[in-house]
Amino acid sequence: MHQLPFPDNRPASGAAMDTVVPRRHGRTIALAVAGLLAVLAAAFAIWHWMPRGLQVVAADLRIATVERGIFRDDIAVRANAEPLTAVMLDSVESGRIEEVHARDGDLVTRGQLLFRISNPQRNLELLARQSEYAQQISNLSTLRVAEQSNRTERQRRLDDLSFALEQAQKTLARTERLAGQGFVSAVALEEAGDRRDKARRALTLEQRSIEAEDKVRGNALGRLEETILGLATGLRLVEQTVDALAVRAPVAGRLTDFRLQVGESIVTGKRVGRIDDPQRFKLSALVDEYYLNRVSVGRLGAVTQDGRRYGVKVGTVYPQIKEGRFTAELLFTESQPAVLSPGQSLDAQITLGEPAPALLLPNGAFVSDSGAAWVYVLTDATHAERREIRAGRRNNAQIEVLSGLAPGERVIVSGYAAFGNSVRLQLH
Incomplete structure (x- = not known):
């Protein structure tokens, strides 16, 4: 077997067999973009299908269109x-109902007896006032009779004193003539003058006495007459009070709310009914x-x-x-x-005013909830948004819109109480 030589006699490492391959980033980026798009698509789908605003049932709403028209200011x-006209009947006296002469709903005439009250205390007061009045009348009569008798006596005294003065004056005149002829002494003449002066003084004194006595008696008579007048006024008031126990209709008309019963107790000021003008x-x-x-x-x-x-x-x-x-x-x-x-x-x-052209919105329950200061306006077939508006005049059927709405916009005009403070509504 042939053995290849290795330089420097170093062992083989395999390094000559490895090759450096550059990294590919495009695939990673594509996968990341695809994942992001998928997430966005899912989020959009969720946002699109998720309810936006308070969900309400469209069938429960009343929706109207903003239109131009004629506002009728009524x-x-x-x-x-x-x-x-109606006259109230109040009891002016208290007591027990003894008689009832009318019924509720009757047509009554002025002065017609309606009912009668019994009040023994008022009758006793009337008897006492009548007795007092009669006593004072008797006192006045007695005083006037005495005054007339005294006047006659005073006149007789005046006549006697006047006659005595005339006689004294005549005696003095004769004495003066005789004294001038020398038949009467100066002493006799002086005595005649003294008797004349005495008679004059007596007459003057009597006249002054009569004037003073007349003044005193006149004052006494005046005070007594004033007292009698006061008693007469009081007596008339008591008589009127007793007469008021028999209650009569003050005017003609229809008797209403009249439900008194015999034997019923009544107090002063109690409303017992009224008399209405029937025409x-x-x-x-x-x-x-x-x-x-x-x-x-x-x-x-x-x-x-x-x-x-x-x-x-x-x-x-x-x-x-x-x-x-x-x-x-x-x-x-x-x-x-x-x-x-x-x-x-x-x-x-x-x-309230003349008809005039205006931008109109039907009047509805929303007015009491928002005060016509804001409304829910439909942005599309299934959504509505809250919007501020400015309203003008209103009547039972129409509201004048000054700003905030345009012709053709659709507005929810039913009640808003169930919506709370929601800014948006979703209709379904």
């Missing part, structure tokens, strides 16, 4: 008929608080009954809000329905 309300009526309507600043006195409207329209106008607005509504009273401007009963309901229309 509102429809349900109004109840009420008597135009003339007004309407009371509850209106949404949104229209409070627009429904004002004088606004015109109409109601329809049996195919005929009757003109009305706003007569009174009560601004107190209760459960989101306020009350407006409507008055018939000309005629009223021939057959109308208290409590009867009518459909009324109140005009």
Whole structure:
């Protein structure tokens, strides 16, 4: 066997048999790209098929299209008929019902007796006032009789004193003549003058006494007469109180809410019924608080009954809000329905302005949930997004859209309460 020589006598390593092959990167890159595309495709498929937004049933929604049209600035309300005038019946006295002469629903005339109350205390008060009044009248009569007697006596004294003065004056005159002729002494003349002066002083004193006495008696009579007038006024009040025990109809009309029973106790101020005007009526309507600043006195409207329209106008607005509504009273401007009963309901229309072109959206339940500040707009057949809008006037059927929507867009107009704060909806 021939043996090949090895240089340097080194053992064989096999290195001469190995060849360096360069690495191929293209396959690896292709596989990586293919894997990435597969992942993206899967992610896209998942994203595409995964629900986007709150899922809702399309059949449960009411969807409307934004359109241009004529906005009719009026509102429809349900109004109840009420008597135009009504007089409340309140008991002005307390006691026991002794008699009832009318029934609920009766037509009564002014002054007709409705019921009678018994109150022994009032009758005793009347007797006491009558007795006191009679006593004072007797005292006044006695005082006047005494005054007349005293006046006669004073006049007699005045007459006597006047006569005495006249006699004294005559005596003095004769004495003066005789003294001038020398037949009477100066002492006699002086005495005659003194008697005349005395008689004059007596008359003057009596006159002053009579004037003072007349003044005192006049004051006493005046005070007594004032007292009697006061007693007479009090007596009339008590008599009126006793008369009020027999309650009569203050006006003519239909007796309503009257349900008194004989033997029933009643207290002062208790509402026992009312008397309604049976011929003339007004309407009371509850209106949404949104229209409070627009429904004002004088606004015109109409109601329809049996195919005929009757003109009305706003007569009174009560601004107190209760459960989101306020009350407006409507008055018939000309005629009223021939057959109308208290409590009867009518459909009324109140005009707030003239019709005008506008971008319109049907009024719906969404208004109470969003305040017409935002809506859900359909982006395609199965999706809707929340969008802010600006709304203007509204009536029972229409909402005026000022901005945020375009003609032809479709909007969910049913209630939003079930959607919470969802920004997107998916319809299925």
